[in-house]
Amino acid sequence: MALLEVKNVTKRFSGLIAVNDVSMSVEEGQIVGVIGPNGAGKTTLFNCIAGALPPSSGSILFDGQEVAGKKPYQICQAGVTRTFQVVKPFATKTVLYNTVVGAFATTQHLHEAETKAIEVLKFLDLYNKRDVVSQSLTLPERKKLELARALATEPKLLLLDEVMAGLRPQEVTEMLPIIRKINETGVTIVIVEHIMQAIMNLSEKIYVISFGKKIAEGDPHDVVSDEEVIKAYLGDEYVATQH
Amino acid sequence: MKQLLNQKPIILLISALLLGALFILPLIVTSPSLMQIIILIVLYAYFTSTWNFVGGFAGVLPLGHSAFIGIGAYTSTVLFQTFGISPWFGMIVGGLLASLVGVIIGLPTLKLRGAYFALATIAVGEGMRVLFENVKQVGPFKINGPSGISLPLMESSFWTFQFGSKATYYYIILIMLLVVLLLTYFMMNSKVGYYLAAGGEEPEAAEALGIKVSRYKLIAMAISCFLAALGGTFYAQLMLYFYPKSIMGLDLSFEIAFIALIGGRGTILGPVLGALLLRPVSELTRIYLGASLPGLHLVIFGLILIVVMRYYPKGLVEPIKKLIDRFIHKPARGKADDPSNPSARQE
Ligand SMILES: Nc1ncnc2c1ncn2[C@@H]1O[C@H](COP(=O)(O)OP(=O)(O)O)[C@@H](O)[C@H]1O
Ligand SMILES: [Mg+2]
Numbered sequence: 001m002a003l004l005e006v007k008n009v010t011k012r013f014s015g016l017i018a019v020n021d022v023s024m025s026v027e028e029g030q031i032v033g034v035i036g037p038n039g040a041g042k043t044t045l046f047n048c049i050a051g052a053l054p055p056s057s058g059s060i061l062f063d064g065q066e067v068a069g070k071k072p073y074q075i076c077q078a079g080v081t082r083t084f085q086v087v088k089p090f091a092t093k094t095v096l097y098n099t100v101v102g103a104f105a106t107t108q109h110l111h112e113a114e115t116k117a118i119e120v121l122k123f124l125d126l127y128n129k130r131d132v133v134s135q136s137l138t139l140p141e142r143k144k145l146e147l148a149r150a151l152a153t154e155p156k157l158l159l160l161d162e163v164m165a166g167l168r169p170q171e172v173t174e175m176l177p178i179i180r181k182i183n184e185t186g187v188t189i190v191i192v193e194h195i196m197q198a199i200m201n202l203s204e205k206i207y208v209i210s211f212g213k214k215i216a217e218g219d220p221h222d223v224v225s226d227e228e229v230i231k232a233y234l235g236d237e238y239v240a241t242q243h
Numbered sequence: 244m245k246q247l248l249n250q251k252p253i254i255l256l257i258s259a260l261l262l263g264a265l266f267i268l269p270l271i272v273t274s275p276s277l278m279q280i281i282i283l284i285v286l287y288a289y290f291t292s293t294w295n296f297v298g299g300f301a302g303v304l305p306l307g308h309s310a311f312i313g314i315g316a317y318t319s320t321v322l323f324q325t326f327g328i329s330p331w332f333g334m335i336v337g338g339l340l341a342s343l344v345g346v347i348i349g350l351p352t353l354k355l356r357g358a359y360f361a362l363a364t365i366a367v368g369e370g371m372r373v374l375f376e377n378v379k380q381v382g383p384f385k386i387n388g389p390s391g392i393s394l395p396l397m398e399s400s401f402w403t404f405q406f407g408s409k410a411t412y413y414y415i416i417l418i419m420l421l422v423v424l425l426l427t428y429f430m431m432n433s434k435v436g437y438y439l440a441a442g443g444e445e446p447e448a449a450e451a452l453g454i455k456v457s458r459y460k461l462i463a464m465a466i467s468c469f470l471a472a473l474g475g476t477f478y479a480q481l482m483l484y485f486y487p488k489s490i491m492g493l494d495l496s497f498e499i500a501f502i503a504l505i506g507g508r509g510t511i512l513g514p515v516l517g518a519l520l521l522r523p524v525s526e527l528t529r530i531y532l533g534a535s536l537p538g539l540h541l542v543i544f545g546l547i548l549i550v551v552m553r554y555y556p557k558g559l560v561e562p563i564k565k566l567i568d569r570f571i572h573k574p575a576r577g578k579a580d581d582p583s584n585p586s587a588r589q590e
Contacts, residue, residue, distance in 0.1 A: 050451060076453035088448035090441050101441045104434045105453040113434070153452055 001064060003028040003188050004049070004080075004157055009058030009068070011044050018044040019055070020212035026157070031179070031189045033203030033220065035196070037232060041212040042192045043085055046159050049190075050082040051075040062157065076105065079156035083146040083163055085192075089134035095121065096130040098145055102152030120152045124178065139166045151182065158182065160191040164198055176201055200224070208232065253571055265417060269410035278409035282416060282481065284522040289420045289474050290495075291502045291514035292427060296467035298500065299509035300436065301460045302443025303353065303360040307368025308499050311341040311468040313375065313491030315475025320392050320485075321384035323403075330404035334476040338469040345468030346461055353460040365493065372491040391486025394479065404480045412481050419477065420515075423470055427511050430466075439463050440509075494541065498525065501544040505551050507558025516559050521547070 004026040011019040019041045026032045034042050047053040049060055051072040060068040067075050081102075090098050099117035100110070107113050121127040124144055129137065134145055143163050150158060160179070164172050172195060179202060183189050193199045199206065199220070206223045208216040210232040216223050223229055250258075272278050294308045318340055319333030352363040376389040386392060397403035406412060430436045441449040442456035449456050479485055488494075498521070506517025524547075525540040532539050555561045 052447065052451070071455070072447075072450040073453050073455045076451060081453075082451055084448065084451070088445045090444045090448070092444065093440065097437070097440075101437050101449070101454075102452050104437055108434055110432055110434070110437075113437075149448075149452060 002026055002061075003063060004190070005059075005061040006045075006049065007059040007061070009045070009048055009055045009060060011041070011048055011053060012056045017212050019048065019209075021058070022207075022209065022212070022214045024207050024214070024217070026188060026190055028156075028188055029183070029186070030204050031183050031191065031202050033199040033206040034190060034192045034209060035194075035199055035206060036209035040209045042209055043161055044212075045209070046082055046161050046190075046192065049075075050080060050159060052082075076153060076155075080159065081150040081153045081155035081157075082159035083143075083150050083161055085161040085165070087139075087142040087146050089137070089142055089145055091135040092133060094131050094133055095126060095137070095145055095148075098134055099130075099148045099152050102149035105153035116154075117148075117152050120148050123181075124148050124151070140168075140171055143167070151187075155187060157188045157190065160189060160193075162192055162194060164193055164195055172198055196224070251571060266414075269413055275409050278413060280523070280526055282409065282413050283526070284518050285413070285416045285420055286474060286478065286481075287498070287502060287522050288515045288518035289416060289423060289477075290471065291499050291506070291518060292420065292423045293467050293470035293474060294499050294503055295427060295508060295514055296430065296463045296470070297460070298503055299513070300431075300439045300443060301353070301463050302440075302446075303356075303460075304500065305364045305467075306361050306493075306496050306500055307364035307366075307371075308467075308471055309491050309493075309495035310368045310371040311345060311471040312475035312478065312495065313371065313487065314341040314344060314468075315472025316479040316485055316490050317375070317386060317392075317475075318472070319476040320394060320479050321381075321386065324385070324392070324395065325383050329402050330476055330480055331402075334473050337472040337476055341468040341472035341475075342465045345464045349461050349464040353457060353464065365496075368491065368496055369493060372487045372493075375487040375491060387486075389486060389488070391484065391489070392479075394483040396483065404476075405483070412477075416474075416477055416481075419473065424511055424515075426466075426470075431511070435459060435462060494538065497541055498544070501541070501548060503558075505544070505548055505558060507560035510558070510560045512563075513558050513560045516563065520559070 002025040006022060006024045008021050008023055009019055010017065010021050022045060024032070034045070036042055044053065048055040048068070051067070051070050051074065054069045058068065059066060062075070062078060062080055065078065067078060090101065096114070096117060099121055100113045103113040103116040103120070107116070118127065118130070121130055124147060126141070126144055126148055129141060134142065137145065143166065147160070147163055164175055167175060176198060179189065179191070191199065191202065203220055205218065206220045207214055208223060208229050215228050215232060216226045268281070269278065272281065290308070290312065294305060297303065298305050315334065315337035318337030319330040322328040322333040322336060323330050348367050352360055352367070355363055375386060378386060379388045380386065397405045399405055399407040438449070438454045438459045441452070442454055442459055446456045475490065478490060502517035502521050503514055505521060506515065507513025521544060524543055528540040528543060551559060
């Protein structure tokens with residue numbers, strides 16, 4: 001049985017269909033990529049899975065349980081943690097404080113939460129920033145903090161929404177092994193990313209979304225040579241010149 | 244507790260000396276009217292510290308806190324008047340009642356953000372005062388509408404919560420304040436405190452991390468209202484006379500919020516600092532100008548607030564903490580401002 005099963009999920013905003021009858025299936029232990037042009041509906045799909053928005057229709061099974069329409073905190077407690085594309089740190093609090101909030105998901109005790117948080121910060125190479133107030137972090141650091149907080153909740157499934165956007169190529173290169181290492185500790189990952197190199201490098205399977213619709217899925221290399229995908233990304237002329 | 248005692252020895256020494264000084268204060272101050280002013284400083288520090296549980300941590304600005312103080316005063320007083328029940332017991336009943344009312348009010352209002360919550364609490368607070376002003380009797384309990392209640396004078400004893408000496412009142416409210424400050428400290432260093440702060444600052448992110456934000460806000464509301472009501476009973480026993488305007492008025496709610504904002508909301512010492520500074524101002528304007536310009540103290544507080552917010556948006560604890568850091572934690576100059584200063588824990 002798949003760990004995450006999204007079945008025919010649709011999300012409408014007055015008039016606009018942001019996610020249109022999308023289905024996807026994520027097996028335990030996988031890294032699955034979701035790509036698509038800006039405004040395709042990727043974040044909205046994450047919002048539906050994580051409970052930030054109730055889907056208009058469709059079903060979302062996590063670990064066999066229906067989670068569509070549940071509250072974000074319930075879904076997090078069930079084992080799904082997401083990061084925000086537009087980062088939302090607890091701005092006046094330090095990096096350590098932010099991460100401890102995440103770590104409290106699995107314990108009642110401050111010292112245990114702190115131990116867990118410090119472990120995560122060391123893992124993500126943020127430990128030397130632990131006492132910096134998060135509003136004075138750089139954007140790449142804030143993206144990392146999003147990841148740190150999410151990881152501290154010890155999720156079974158991690159939804160990463162463009163955690164590498166805004167990173168320099170070298171920083172992306174550093175991030176890839178970190179994400180793979182998170183996956184190796186047993187965390188299943190669904191990752192939305194614009195950077196093709198990153199997605200290709202990480203994912204076992206890719207879903208392509210355009211205008212709310214799933215237009216392709218499968219092995220990364222097959223998917224990127226798919227005509228419709230090239231069209232969605234690069235326009236019709238590009239496809240024409242290929243022939 | 245371990246963390247609390249884990250401070251630098253010099254901090255512990257200074258704290259012990261300060262505490263000692265607070266406890267021998269009544270031996271030095273012999274004037275009852277001066278003692279009364281000091282008691283009110285401690286009482287307002289207490290009120291504001293109870294306000295802090297919601298106003299300081301939950302990311303909202305309550306402006307109707309006096310409603311819960313009033314519930315405390317009225318509950319213990321009518322129970323004593325009608326059934327002879329000791330105010331100590333009535334105090335607990337009042338606390339529980341205030342907690343209940345607070346949670347009922349909090350359910351719809353705590354979802355509101357910013358100014359909307361503040362306005363809602365003003366409306367609830369004022370509504371409650373008007374209600375009490377228009378009711379003379381509830382069942383067997385006489386509350387006498389706008390003229391309020393005078394407590395029957397009793398012999399000085401623990402049971403009646405009436406004392407001949409101001410010093411006793413002083414010790415009671417001092418201990419109440421210390422207990423609330425200790426509670427604040429433990430709350431800030433617990434899961435509830437972290438979750439409350441997270442939900443107050445960025446509710447969407449908090450929910451995504453598994454936090455049922457509304458639940459933690461309600462917990463804070465219940466604690467805050469319970470403790471506020473205890474202070475209300477104390478006020479009733481100290482004054483032996485109160486009426487809706489004196490104990491449930493907007494004046495009191497605003498003064499508490501001013502003390503918190505100027506002293507430093509969301510900190511342990513902010514309410515104490517604010518009360519130390521603002522209470523004397525409020526006493527003096529009332530003594531010298533109260534007849535001609537009632538409410539002048541709030542105008543002065545407003546002016547102080549503008550100046551303080553301009554330079555220290557987090558309140559006056561900010562510069563004071565910096566000073567302490569400079570002289571005690573980091574004698575090496577300049578380093579106190581280092582943002583990566585590891586000693587910058589919650590204090
Ligand atoms: N809360 C919302 N209300 C109305 N429209 C929205 C909302 N969230 C997203 N949209 C719209 O849905 C579409 C998909 O957006 P989004 O999911 O953010 O795309 P992506 O993450 O793929 O860039 C966009 O047209 C966007 O304007
Ligand atoms: Mg997006």
